[in-house]
Amino acid sequence: MKHGGLRKTGRQIIASTALGAALLAAPPAGAQTKEELAEARALFQQGVALSAANNCPAALAKFHAVANVRRTPQVLFNIAECEARLGKLVSALGNYRIAAAAADGDPKARDVTANVGPRIEDLEQRIPRLAIRRGQGALTATILLDGSALGAAEMSADIPVDPGPHVVSARIGDREVVRETVTLEERDEKTVEVAVTEPPRPAAPPRAAAPPDTAPPEAPRPAARPSKVPGLVVLGAGIASGVVGGVFLGLRAGTLSDLDALCGGDRSCPPSARPTADRGRLYTGVAEVGIGLGVAGVAAGIALLVTSGRGAAAAEPRAGAAAARRTAGAGVPRAAIVPHAPGADLAGLGVAGRF
Structure with missing residues (x-):
């Protein structure tokens, strides 16, 4: 740095310190507490010390903190001083002018009035x-x-x-x-x-609508193939019902043997045999229902499985249905329930069938 620049910086620091005395000696204002004013004075002293050490960024932060408590001409002058040394010439010129306006007519700010004029003239010439x-x-x-x-x-x-x-x-x-x-x-x-030399963007050409007769024909959707799940469910239910009927048919046979033992082989039975006879009637009824449902379920399940497995069922529904009925009729045993079969005893029922 040249000697002239050093002398100029030294004069600015001395002026800032002298201007700070007015702030430190100012009487307390009614809007601030004593503690706030004491803290502001301490911040101002720190700012002056940082400015003297050529640490203007830190000094500027201290002076702004003081301005939040008391915005005096002296504080504004020191803010402008730091901004000018940091190259913020436009902001510094504005703060010099505000400090000059605030100091005008204030006897306590005569030092600001005496120093701020040359600062403003200097910046007005330096600012590009x-x-x-x-x-x-x-x-x-x-x-x-x-x-x-x-x-x-x-x-x-x-x-x-x-x-x-x-x-x-x-x-x-x-x-x-x-x-x-x-x-x-x-x-x-x-x-x-x-100057804008970029050519304007060309407007996007409108999209031509496709002729209505050029749309490709929609491909036919394949027909959904019938599922075999319903047939399997019905067939399984029929088999289960037949098994239950067969179990109760076996229980009925055991009950008939018990009646033969109680009645001695004739048609007259003692009163003690009535519970056994009632149980036999119950077993007979359950067996009839189970076997009947089982036969019907097996027949229906086979019919559903046959119709679901035929690929041409949708094209020829009548022929497919007839074939399913013929297949179901040929492969399912037929049975008939005889309520009073020859030779039936007090339990009363028999089953006759052909396969």
Whole structure:
């Protein structure tokens, strides 16, 4: 750093320290407590020390914390000092001007009034200016500077910006059609003309409707093949019913033997034989029902299995149904229940059949 720069920085630090004395000596304000004011004074002292050590980012944070408690001309002046040294010239110029307005007519801020004028004049000369104008094809485009859209007033005047790179872009709808980076040094003045050279997107041609007679014919759906599950269920139920009927038929035979023993082989039985006779009637009835259901279930199950297994059943339903009935009739035994068969005893029933 040159000696002139060192002397200038030293003068700024001395001025900041002198301006801070007004804050530290100011009487307490009614809106803050004594504890808040004491903390603000401590933060201000820390900010001055950090600024003297050339740690402006940390000093700026301290001064902003003080401004949240008391926004005095002295605090605003020191915020502007730090921003100017960090290259934030536009923000520093604004805070210098606010500090000058706050110090105007305040006898306790005469030091701010005495020092802020030269600071403002210096920054007004140092701040670069950027002029952005609409070029060919950009009349309806949205112009942005560093991501912020510009209004008509900003487009018609020079824009003060900080030294360094800046991005000028243009958008049409949701598309970015122009993007340019402009770098400015202190005291620079540049003009950027935004021209949109990208051709407009061609409208998509309408989709031609397909002629109604060119649609391919719909392929016929294959006929659903009948399931064999119902036939198997009915067949199984028929077999189970037949087994139950056979079991009770065997129990009936045992009951008949017990009656023969009680009655002595004739038709007259003592009263003690009545429970056995009633049990025989019950067994006979259950056997008749079980065997009847079993025969019907087996016949129906076989018929369902035969009709479900024929692939041509849908094409020739009558022939398939007739064949199923013939197959079912040929393969199923037939039986008849005889309520009073010859030779039946007090239990009363017999079963006759052919196979």
